[in-house]
Amino acid sequence: MARLNIRSFIQGTANAGAAQAASLPVPVLTNVEQKLFKSFEECGKGWFWAVDASGRLTYISPAFAAAFSVTPDILLGESFIDFFVPPGAETNPRQRLSFALNRQTHFDRITQQTEYEGVRHWWEISGRVHSDASGQFLGYLGFANDVTERLESSQTASQLALVDALTGLPNRLSMQQQLDEIAAQIRIPGRTYTIVLLDLDRFKAVNDSLGHPAGDALLQQVAHRLRRIVGDRGKVFRLGGDEFQLMLPGCDDRIALAQLVDDVISSISQPYTIGGSRCGIGASAGLAVGPADGKSGEELMRNADLALYAAKGAGRGCHRFFEPELLKLAENRRTLEEDLRDAIAKGELSLYYQPVVNLRTGDVTCVEALMRWHHPIQGLVSPAVFIPIAEDADLIERLGEWALRRACDEAAAWPSDIRVAVNVSAIQFANPALPGKVISALANSQLAPERLELEITEGVFLGESVDTDEMFASLKRVGVRLSLDDFGTGYSSLGYLKTAPFDKIKIDQSFVRDATLPGSRNGAIIAAIVALAEALDMETTAEGIESFDQLDLVRDLGVSHVQGYVYSKPLENDELIGQLDAGQWTISPSGPAVHRPPRRTMYRRVGVIAGSYYHPLLLRNISETGAYIEGLFEVPIGAQLIVDFGNGDLALAEVRRADARGHGIAFYNPLEDDGAGGLRPQNRIAPYVLATSGIADFAQTDESSMWDPADTVGFEGLLEKLDLGRCGSGNGAEGEGGDGSGTGMPTTGTAHHKVIAKFAAINPLQRLSLLTVGNASKRHITAEEWERLKTAVEESGNAQLKYVIALVVLTGARFQELLTAKRAEVDIAERMWRIPASAEGEGRQIRLSGAALEIIADLPQVADAEHLIVNPRTGKPFKSIFTSWDAARKKAGLASLSVHDLRNSLQKAW
Numbered sequence: 001m002a003r004l005n006i007r008s009f010i011q012g013t014a015n016a017g018a019a020q021a022a023s024l025p026v027p028v029l030t031n032v033e034q035k036l037f038k039s040f041e042e043c044g045k046g047w048f049w050a051v052d053a054s055g056r057l058t059y060i061s062p063a064f065a066a067a068f069s070v071t072p073d074i075l076l077g078e079s080f081i082d083f084f085v086p087p088g089a090e091t092n093p094r095q096r097l098s099f100a101l102n103r104q105t106h107f108d109r110i111t112q113q114t115e116y117e118g119v120r121h122w123w124e125i126s127g128r129v130h131s132d133a134s135g136q137f138l139g140y141l142g143f144a145n146d147v148t149e150r151l152e153s154s155q156t157a158s159q160l161a162l163v164d165a166l167t168g169l170p171n172r173l174s175m176q177q178q179l180d181e182i183a184a185q186i187r188i189p190g191r192t193y194t195i196v197l198l199d200l201d202r203f204k205a206v207n208d209s210l211g212h213p214a215g216d217a218l219l220q221q222v223a224h225r226l227r228r229i230v231g232d233r234g235k236v237f238r239l240g241g242d243e244f245q246l247m248l249p250g251c252d253d254r255i256a257l258a259q260l261v262d263d264v265i266s267s268i269s270q271p272y273t274i275g276g277s278r279c280g281i282g283a284s285a286g287l288a289v290g291p292a293d294g295k296s297g298e299e300l301m302r303n304a305d306l307a308l309y310a311a312k313g314a315g316r317g318c319h320r321f322f323e324p325e326l327l328k329l330a331e332n333r334r335t336l337e338e339d340l341r342d343a344i345a346k347g348e349l350s351l352y353y354q355p356v357v358n359l360r361t362g363d364v365t366c367v368e369a370l371m372r373w374h375h376p377i378q379g380l381v382s383p384a385v386f387i388p389i390a391e392d393a394d395l396i397e398r399l400g401e402w403a404l405r406r407a408c409d410e411a412a413a414w415p416s417d418i419r420v421a422v423n424v425s426a427i428q429f430a431n432p433a434l435p436g437k438v439i440s441a442l443a444n445s446q447l448a449p450e451r452l453e454l455e456i457t458e459g460v461f462l463g464e465s466v467d468t469d470e471m472f473a474s475l476k477r478v479g480v481r482l483s484l485d486d487f488g489t490g491y492s493s494l495g496y497l498k499t500a501p502f503d504k505i506k507i508d509q510s511f512v513r514d515a516t517l518p519g520s521r522n523g524a525i526i527a528a529i530v531a532l533a534e535a536l537d538m539e540t541t542a543e544g545i546e547s548f549d550q551l552d553l554v555r556d557l558g559v560s561h562v563q564g565y566v567y568s569k570p571l572e573n574d575e576l577i578g579q580l581d582a583g584q585w586t587i588s589p590s591g592p593a594v595h596r597p598p599r600r601t602m603y604r605r606v607g608v609i610a611g612s613y614y615h616p617l618l619l620r621n622i623s624e625t626g627a628y629i630e631g632l633f634e635v636p637i638g639a640q641l642i643v644d645f646g647n648g649d650l651a652l653a654e655v656r657r658a659d660a661r662g663h664g665i666a667f668y669n670p671l672e673d674d675g676a677g678g679l680r681p682q683n684r685i686a687p688y689v690l691a692t693s694g695i696a697d698f699a700q701t702d703e704s705s706m707w708d709p710a711d712t713v714g715f716e717g718l719l720e721k722l723d724l725g726r727c728g729s730g731n732g733a734e735g736e737g738g739d740g741s742g743t744g745m746p747t748t749g750t751a752h753h754k755v756i757a758k759f760a761a762i763n764p765l766q767r768l769s770l771l772t773v774g775n776a777s778k779r780h781i782t783a784e785e786w787e788r789l790k791t792a793v794e795e796s797g798n799a800q801l802k803y804v805i806a807l808v809v810l811t812g813a814r815f816q817e818l819l820t821a822k823r824a825e826v827d828i829a830e831r832m833w834r835i836p837a838s839a840e841g842e843g844r845q846i847r848l849s850g851a852a853l854e855i856i857a858d859l860p861q862v863a864d865a866e867h868l869i870v871n872p873r874t875g876k877p878f879k880s881i882f883t884s885w886d887a888a889r890k891k892a893g894l895a896s897l898s899v900h901d902l903r904n905s906l907q908k909a910w
Contacts, residue, residue, distance in 0.1 A: 046146065050130070051080050052139040055101050064144070068116050084112040097125060104129060104137050111147070122151045164238040166216055167223035175237045175245060179297025185249060186290040192252035193290045194234075195297075196261060197304045198226075200242035200268070201282035201316045214274045218281070221274075225267045233260070252289050254321060255691055261285045261319045269317065284311040285319035293322045306330050315672060318684055321647075337393045339375065340386055344402055348374050351406055352570035353420070356541055356563045357587055359555055364585040366419040366453060368563065369407040370570050371399065391427075400428045401437055408445035408452065410573050416580040421453040421483060429460045432467075435474040442478070449479030455506065457485050469499060476501050483541075487529060497536060505533045507559065509544025516549045516595055523553060530558045547595040566591040597623040597670075600679070607644035610635050611715055614695060614707040619643075620662075622679060624670040626653075630662035637887035638798055640715070641665060642724060648690060651681040652724040656883070685722055693721050781901065785894060792892040798884035800869050803859060805885070809902050810852040815885075819878050821868040826856060 047061030057076050065072040068083075075083075081097050093099050100107035108126040115121075127142030162174035170178075182193045200222065207215035219242070226236045226244060234248035246264075251257060268283040286308025294300035303322040309330075311320040343349050353367035373381045390396045404422050411420040428434055442449055454475065460468060475482060483504040484497075507529055515522035526542070533540045542554040545564030554562060566589045571579070579585055599621045606619045608629060617631040627643070635641070639655045643665070651671065657664040671679040695707045695718070713721065781789070793802045807818055817835055826833050831853060837843035848856070862870050867877040889897050 046144055048141075048143050049080065049125075050139060050141050051101070053137055055080050055139075058139065067114060067119075067121055083114060085115055087112075100127065101140065111151075120148070121146060122148045167220055167238050169223050169227075169236055169238040169244075171237065172239045175239065175247075178235070178247060179301070182247070182290065182297035182300065183295070186295060192250060193300070194246075194248040194251055194257060195288050195290075195300045195304045196246035196248065196257075196264075196319075197286045197301075197308045198244040198246070198264070198268075199284050199308055199312070200244075201284055203242040203281050206279050206281060210274065210277055210279065214277070214279075217274045218272055218279065221272055222268055222281075226264065229260070229264050229267055252292070254289070257287060257289070258319065258321075261287065265317065265319065282317045284308060284316045286311055286322070287319060288322040303327070314680065314684075315682070333389060336375075336378075336381065336386060337389050340373070340389060340393070340395060343373055343375075344398070346376075348376065349399070349402065350374065350572070351403060351410065352572055353576045354563060354570040355568045355585070355587060356421070356561050357567045359560060359562050362586045362588065364418060364587060365561065366421055367576065368421040368455070369403060369423070371403055372570075391425075396425050397427050397431065400425050404437065405441045405444070408441040408447045411451060412445040412447040414577060414580050416585070417448075417451060418580070418585070419451045419453050419481065420447075421455050423455045423485065426457060426460050429456060429471060430467075432471075434471065435478055438475065438478055438480060442480075450481065453481040453483050453504070455483045455485040458487065472500055497532070502536075502538055504539040504541060504561075505529060507540060507542045507554075509542075509564075512542050512544050512550055512554065513595070513597075515553055516547075523557060526554065526559070527557045534558070547592045548589065549594050551589055597625050599623045606646070608632060609642040609644065609695065609707065609715070609718070610639065612706050613704050614644075615704045622671075624667075624672070624679060626656070626664060626666045628662055628664050632663050635663065636796070636891060638796070638884040640719075642718070642722075643667075644695070645680060648685040649680045650685050650722060650724065652719065683723070689722065693718060781894070781897065785892070785897075788892040789888070789894060789897070792888040795891075796884050796888050798878075800878070801884045801888060803855060803869060805902070806855055807852060810849055810855070811846050813846060819867075819869065822866050823861075823868055824866065826868065828853065828856075 047063040048059065049057065049061065049064065050059035052058055057078055057080055060072045060075050062072050065075055068075075081101065084097065087096055095110055097110050097112055100110055106128050109124045110126075111122060111124055113120060113122050123144040124147050125142060125144045127140040130138045130141045132138055162170060162177070164171040182195075185191045185193050203215065203218070206218055219238070222244070223236070223238065226246075230236050230246060230248075233251070234246050237245040237247070239245055248257070248260075265283045265285060268281065271278050271280050286304045286306065288294055288300045288304035288307060290300045293303045303326070306326040306329075307320045307322040310323075310326055311318050314320065350372050351369045352372050353369055355364040356366040356368060357363065358365050371383055371387075373383075373386050375381045387396070390399050400423070404424075407420050407422045424434070438452070438454070441447075442452065460471075472482070481503045482501060483506055484500070484502045485506045486508040487505045507526055511522045511525055511529075513522075514520050515526060530540050539561060540559045541561040541563055542559045543563050545551050545554065545562050545566045547566060550564075551562065551566050567587045600623065601621055602619070604619045604622075606617055606629070608615045608617050610632065615632060617629045619627050619629050621628045629643075632641075635655055635658075637655050637658055641653045641655065643651045643653050645651070652668045653665040654668065655663050656666045667681075669682055672682050694713060718724075793805060796802075804815070804818055807813070808815060811818075811833065813821075813833075813835070820838075821833070821835070825835065826848075831848045833846045833848055835844050835846065856868070859868065862875045865875045870877050886895075889895050
């Protein structure tokens with residue numbers, strides 16, 4: 001029913017109101033009742049009303065009429081419900097005044113709203129049936145209370161309850177109310193809804209270093225940035241702490257969503273200025289898109305949270321969309337958590353012991369207790385899997401105490417007095433009862449305190465409190481040894497070493513793992529740790545030593561003890577006792593000569609971009625630094641490839657070896673753990689970048705296809721667009737300068753494209769000609785072989801190979817001398833190349849021929865590059881050229897051809 005237009009009603013019915021009212025039946029009231037009604041009306045707490053059987057007013061208090069600036073007689077005879085604002089569709093029908101009047105029964109406290117000239121009032125209306133002596137229904141008698149102030153106050157309180165006081169954003173309660181709206185939205189065909197969960201990275205460090213007021217100010221700035229970026233595309237919520245949420249209705253375009261979330265992460269990661277101090281944080285995000293990822297708000301929230309967990313596991317600072325596999329992983333994690341709670345009681349846990357060897361003598365001086373879980377269904381579960389679960393489930397202290405007592409009991413029964421080292425978590429260390437538990441374990445096992453070594457991580461120093469110092473003092477009074485575990489990977493402040501009474505520093509295996517790689521600084525870090533430990537009269541133990549090159553390195557750097565597979569794997573207690581029964585336990589190292597990252601045997605479909613083609617291939621035996629791929633043909637050693645793992649995970653690689661079945665490749669940047677037991681590239685390419693690069697549609701292809709048939713982008717251009725061309729040095733890879741296709745390079749674009757184009761325009765080998773005569777005792781190549789070789793070198797993935805070969809032949813220099821040659825060492829005026837002394841030999845001078853000078857003059861110069869021949873992309877010299885040379889020889893069918901054979905076959909002057 002339409003609301004009565006009060007103003008027009010007043011103007012149109014003023015003359016007729018009194019006459020109409022006179023004809024309506026009015027209930028008869030006694031004098032006492034009239035006085036009571038009048039007294040109630042005058043106090044301003046409410047008003048009375050009466051209607052006939054049709055719902056028209058027969059009486060109305062002056063207080064109600066005053067709300068419309070009229071007298072009561074003007075309103076008589078009009079429909080009562082027309083004076084109120086019609087209720088919304090969400091109002092329960094039983095709470096509507098029209099429904100109550102039609103029922104002809106008593107009703108109480110139905111809320112109605114009036115509005116006149118911008119002034120709103122809310123009333124609670126109650127009514128009683130008015131009948132005659134025969135019971136015939138005559139209408140209603142009722143009263144109403146003004147509840148405007150109470151409802152406005154309640155609404156204000158409700159609104160405040162839905163808003164985060166710090167940032168002004170809707171809070172978690174508001175978000176919960178929105179979940180029902182999401183369910184209604186995605187039930188409509190064609191409607192979509194996306195939930196994005198955001199977690200700030202490194203926010204706790206800001207709180208700890210600058211204080212909570214600074215943290216609050218930072219959260220306010222984050223909220224401002226989120227509002228600005230999201231705008232009217234959705235709603236932003238603060239769930240609490242450093243957690244935020246975006247609700248984006250009507251958007252399921254994952255490319256657009258990825259771009260929006262990348263913009264959010266990029267904005268949040270920009271520096272902040274708070275109280276004159278600069279600070280930086282990051283953000284990780286998980287996305288769930290309904291209805292594909294969930295048909296209710298709760299389901300979308302759960303799946304977005306799983307995606308956020310995956311983003312954190314992938315290294316943070318990135319986003320992840322929900323995938324069904326994440327649900328399986330979460331379910332497996334939940335199952336393991338439940339099983340882990342019963343693992344101790346069921347006897348499924350055990351301790352293995354890995355020897356710690358004195359590097360000088362080879363004697364075992366200690367063993368570290370390592371926990372193992374033999375799951376009845378899944379078999380041996382890795383500690384890397386179940387320890388994080390135990391930490392999240394508050395089981396780590398219980399497991400830690402079990403390990404302490406079991407290690408003491410077993411060590412006390414050993415036929416030797418070697419020490420046993422037990423890990424103590426930061427949670428255990430924070431418990432004041434820890435010294436008492438250590439004393440109890442020693443007393444029950446009768447193990448001498450000096451045989452127990454407690455390994456403590458740097459995380460215990462985050463508080464830097466008096467309690468920390470007291471804990472150390474209490475443990476030392478017990479008589480146990482203390483070891484600082486995983487040094488350099490956590491808090492890493494040297495201040496605590498001044499007072500913490502450690503007996504040993506353990507160098508984390510992350511420093512050892514890459515220490516032998518070219519260009520690694522880890523060796524210098526290890527040397528600094530050793531010097532620090534010696535100055536503080538502490539032992540050092542290097543963990544994770546697996547090869548002889550690592551062993552030699554740490555020995556040369558002065559490390560006193562070593563732990564790792566090069567000496568022994570972790571042993572079961574019975575096997576350890578068997579070794580100790582023989583008396584003094586001395587171990588000789590054994591293992592590979594050179595460290596290689598662990599390989600994972602797998603069969604996985606990947607895409608490989610080689611030149612202008614996208615190939616679906618099979619990948620096997622992947623490691624952090626390389627892999628083996630099958631199904632790729634006619635790609636030479638030294639060629640560059642892009643490996644597409646899917647979901648935007650692309651990695652630049654180089655072919656290192658080839659056989660009849662496939663190719664061994666090396667990644668330019670090591671892969672990293674993906675948080676789910678696999679490996680992935682360090683950076684994920686956004687979907688919209690893939691789409692604009694022209695390769696997004698090839699991920700599901702089953703056949704090799706040209707991804708760039710018009711050659712509008714080119715391989716080098718693709719590297720630039722995907723930001724893969726600015727990767728690292730390629731783990732010492734050779735032939736970085738080529739595009740891998742053997743079909744030439746782009747001639748336009750960036751500066752290094754122009755350099756490559758000039759390299760391709762000139763072939764200095766064309767200036768060299770075969771000898772007409774020669775020494776019969778020396779190998780000579782034929783004219784046909786020479787042409788094949790020139791073609792192979794010209795088509796090499798390394799554009800500089802032809803210059804290097806020509807200059808090596810013309811000058812008689814060694815490959816390495818040419819690769820390290822600097823322009824300052826070449827005197828064009830004197831036609832002299834002065835090679836300085838090095839570890840490989842004494843310095844010497846080479847007289848340059850006219851042909852050599854012409855080739856040097858034609859070499860394009862890269863800005864700020866001091867070397868004669870450089871990689872045009874990086875501006876740095878090549879570490880080696882042999883792989884590219886070997887590939888060219890094999891392609892020409894001259895695998896045994898040497899540079900000496902070339903010199904013997906060609907006209908030359910040096």
